[in-house]
Amino acid sequence: MTSSPQPSQNLQTIETLLKQLPEHRPQLVVLPEACLCFGAGDQRQRELAELPNEGPMQAGLAELARRYNVWLVGGTIPLINHTDDNKFYAASLVYNPQGECVARYNKIHLFDVDVADNTRSYRESSWTEAGTEVVTVATEFGTLGLAVCYDVRFPELFRALRSAGADILLLPSAFTQVTGAAHWHVLTRARAIEQQCFMVAAAQAGEHENGRQTFGHALVIDAWGRILAETDQTKPSLATALVSVSDIHKIRQDIPVADHFKRSNKVLHASTERTR
C-alpha cells in the first residue's frame, strides 16, 4: 500500500485488495505498518489514536475481516497509552474471520535512526511508546509470531517468538527506500531461515503525501528462505502464496537449531559473564 493520512480512504484501498483475493479459505491477510494512517504527522496520529476495541479504525478492520471471511492483521494503528498522552502505541492487531480482535502486539524496537534520504532523521520514540511483550497467537494455520518493521533487525525477538511456538512470523512494515534496497530481502529471509518459520512481510511502497519514500516488495517467505511471493509494484497490490505449515516440520527435524540453541545458550551466557 501507499497509505495516505486518511483512514477511510485506506480502508477503501484495503477493501479493493480483499476483493481480489483468491477464493481459498482459510486465509490470512497481513497489511503494512501504519496501513490506516501514514505520513500524517504525530499530532494527527495522536488525535486519531483509539482505545482498545473502540473507534472507527478498529471497527473498519473488524468489519473487513468478517465481510471477506479472512484472518486480518491490521499492520499498526495508533492506540491510546494511558501513562503518557504524548505517546501512542504502534499496535498490530489480529482479527479472526468473525471480526474479533484476538491479539495485540505493540512495536518494541522504535526507529530512532538517521537515513540518507529526504527525511534524514527518524525519531519514532518521540511519539511512540515502546511495547514490552512478545506476542504469539494460535490459529488454524499454526502459531503466528508478531513483529513490526524495524524489529526485523533484532534477532533476539524472533528467537523469543520461536521459543514461544511461532510457525509464521508476521512483519507489517514501512521500510525506507534506502535501507530497504540494501537490507529488506536479506533481513526477512535471515529471520525465516534462522527461526525456521514462514515470514509474511507486508510493506508500504512508493511516495507518500508527506514526501516519504518507502521500499515496498511485500514478501511471503518459507522456512527454507525461499521467496514464495513478492509484489514489486508501487500501486496497492497483493503478494499471495498457498502454504502448508506442515512443511516446516522436516526442516526443523533435519536442522534442530532450537535444541542446539538450548545447548549453546548456556555456554554463551557463561562465557559473556566471565569476560565482563
Ligand SMILES: O=C(O)CNC(=O)[C@H](CS)NC(=O)CCC(=O)C(=O)O
Ligand atoms: O511513522 C509511521 O507513520 C509509520 N512507521 C514507520 O514508518 C516506522 C517508524 S518511522 N518505520 C520503520 O520502522 C522503518 C524501519 C526501516 O526502514 C529499517 O529498519 O531500515
